Each structure stands twice: as structure tokens, then as C-alpha cells.
Amino acid sequence: MIPMHRFSLAIAGMCAVPAQAGEVFAGAYVHEVDTPFTLYTGESGADAELGYRFDPIEQLGAIGKPSPYVIASLNTGGGTSFAGVGLSWKIGKGPVYVRPGVGLVVHDGPSERIDPFTGRHTELGSRVLFEPEIAVGTQVTERVAIEVSWVHISQGRIFNAQQNPGIDMIGVRFNWRL
Structure with a gap:
């Protein structure tokens, strides 16, 4: 008969999961940068971004082992803020790399906003938006x-085919590996 404490240790050893250490990221962004992907919404200010990126998912090797992330962005000018989840891929083994990502976010922008000069609707068309992003980074330590990253939020005319102003943010973020 196996003593109970050795049995417990054996079960604990079989169930042990290796520690997962992700990274925290924080950044500052210019809100509503004029790009070909957006229309003017009348918002301004800066965005403070905070997020957590988990370790790459090894089981998704067929699509490049993406890292899941959670993100929150607060607009300092009273404009649209958002929070959500996504997947990102770190491409490059050297000190310089590219990090594309795609996610879904929920935002607090107005449900109706009309430009008084053009009569055009400038609300984002849906409470849930796509959040593609791309960054170019360098490993400092x-x-x-x-x-340096670009973050875009929009509904891609999927939820409202009549309009899709979207918002682009460009800024700098710092990543701290835990």
C-alpha cells in the first residue's frame, strides 16, 4: 500500500502546470489620427493604454503560436474609450520585431453623433468593434x-453598411516581461 502523503505528492506532480509568465504593456497614443482607414469623428485627446499579453499558445502552432491579450484604452479628452481581447503574433527573433494583432473591443462612444456641418453620422455603428493593430518593436533588455504601434477600431461596415468612421490611434508602448 502507498502511504497517503506519497500518493498526494505523485498526484500533485502529475497535475502540475508549468508557470506561465506573460507581459504587461502600457502606452500613450494620439487619438483619432487621420488615416485612409477613418473618417473624422470630432474626437481628440490622448489615449492611455494598459494591457496584459499571455505567453504564446503552443497548441496553435499551425497559425504561428499567437499570444492572447487583454487591453483597455482610456481617452483623456472625453472621447471614445474601449476594452477588449485579442491575439497577437511576435514575428522576428532578433532585437527588432513586428507584432500584428487582431481583437474585439467594446467601447463607450456615443450611440448617435451627427456632424453638424455635413450631416454625416460619425458614431462607430456598433458597440462591439474589431481592433486590428500592428507594432514595430525592439527588445531593450x-x-x-x-x-511603436498603430491601433484601429471600427465595425468594418459589417454591423452598419451605411457608415464606418473608425478611429485610429498611433503611439508608443512599453512591455515588461514578468
Whole structure:
């Protein structure tokens, strides 16, 4: 008969999961940058972004082992803020890399906003939006990286075919590996 404490240790050893250490990221962004992907919404200010990126999912090797992330962005000018989840891929093994990502976010922008000069609707068309992004980064130390990134939020005319102003943000974020 196996003593109970050895049996417990054996079960605990079989169930042990390796520690997962992700990274925290924080950044500052210019809100509503004029790009070909957006229309003017009348918003301004800066955005403070905070997020957490989990380790890559090894089981999704067929699509490049993406890292899940959670993100929150607060607009300092009273414009649209958002929070959501997504997947990102770190491409490159050297000190410089590219990090594309795609997610879904929920925002607090107005449900109806009309430009008084053009009569055009400038609300985002849906409470849930797509959040594609791309960053170019450099590894400063083993635990610290800096990225210049573009983040876009819009509904891609899927939820409202009549309009899709979208909002682009461009900024810098710092990543801290835990």
C-alpha cells in the first residue's frame, strides 16, 4: 500500500502546470489620427493604454503560436474609450520585431453623433468593434521592449453598411516581461 502523503505528492506532480509568465504593456497614443482607414469623428485627446499579453499558445502552432491579450484604452479628452481581447503574433527573433494583432473591443462612444456641418453620422455603428493593430518593436533588455504601434477600431461596415468612421490611434508602448 502507498502511504497517503506519497500518493498526494505523485498526484500533485502529475497535475502540475508549468508557470506561465506573460507581459504587461502600457502606452500613450494620439487619438483619432487621420488615416485612409477613418473618417473624422470630432474626437481628440490622448489615449492611455494598459494591457496584459499571455505567453504564446503552443497548441496553435499551425497559425504561428499567437499570444492572447487583454487591453483597455482610456481617452483623456472625453472621447471614445474601449476594452477588449485579442491575439497577437511576435514575428522576428532578433532585437527588432513586428507584432500584428487582431481583437474585439467594446467601447463607450456615443450611440448617435451627427456632424453638424455635413450631416454625416460619425458614431462607430456598433458597440462591439474589431481592433486590428500592428507594432514595430525592439527588445531593450531581456524583460523590457519598446513598440511603436498603430491601433484601429471600427465595425468594418459589417454591423452598419451605411457608415464606418473608425478611429485610429498611433503611439508608443512599453512591455515588461514578468
